[in-house]
Amino acid sequence: MSNVDSPVIVALDYPEMAPALELANALDPTACRLKVGKELFTAEGPALVERLQSLGFDVFLDLKFHDIPNTVAGALRSAADLGVWMANVHVSGGRRMLEASVDAIAGLPKPPLLIGVTVLTSMDAGDFAELAYRGSLEEQVLRLAGLARDCGLQGVVCSAQEAASLRESLGASFALVTPGIRPAGSVADDQRRVLTPAEAVAAGASYLVVGRPITRAEDPAAALQAINASL
Incomplete structure (x- = not known):
């Protein structure tokens, strides 16, 4: 069982290890989890994840695998060997690809939570229309989330603005991981579909990914x- 008493996942969107570790050392591992994305993982690799875990943090490895089934399955096995939480x-x-992903980590002693990315929260309706998908952005999110559930994934990444409809459609146990979280009064930066933390939880979000409002705060621990x- 995790000892984390918070739905907050802090996004370590840094180019190198030193500032990521500086922030991690300022935070309480029972008050949040940490997310390592493409930039930081490409720069520092598994050693960074292991350092964060040694400090007591659960780590969400946010690499958004998207490739042929065999390649993604192998990548997920490597992530599981690294001991990541998600x-x-x-x-x-x-x-x-989704079924191969589920099969790759099934039966492991401590598999990571496997989450599917639906539509990136940096996209709005105009961006979505340019890709010529059928239906609306919201319909695509629901369609992809249903496919993820049917293939055995444990949740999806989605905008908090879509959390209420997804929660109603997919049930209470399906995890909803919501980036684009901005406390009241914060700027949206490059996120388009945003809510406050309290609004996101009220809408049904399971986990809240928060980056710059914490990482760029004068006092990250206080933020x-x-x-x-507020929750």
């Missing part, structure tokens, strides 16, 4: 504490 794949990789208090 990993993710793009649901648009299709059923065979995290304020978010947790």
Whole structure:
């Protein structure tokens, strides 16, 4: 059982290890989890994840795997060997890739939570229309989330604005991981579909990914504490 008493996942969007570790040392591993994405993992690799875990943090390895089924399955096995708490794949990789992902970590002693990415929260309706998908952005999110559930994934990454409809459609146990979380008064930066932490939880979000409002705060620990208090 995890000892984390918060739904907050702090996004370590740094180019190298030193500032990521500096922030981690300022935070309480019972008050949040940490997310390592493409930039930081490409620069520092598994050693960084292991350092964060040695400090007591659960780590979400946010690499959004999207490739042929065999390649994604192998990548997820490597993530599981690293001991990460959560990993993710793009649901648009299709059923065979998703099922291979689930099979790759099934039966492991401590598999990561496997989460699917639906539509990136940096996209709005105009961006989505340019890709010529059928239906609306919201319909695509629901369609992809349903496919993820049917293939055995444990949740999806989605905008908090879509959490209420997904929670209603997919049930209470399906995890909803919501980036684009901004405390009241914060700027949206490059996120388009945003809600406050309290709004996201009320809408049905399971986990809240928060980056710059914490990582760029004058006092990151106080910023995290304020978010947790708002919940």
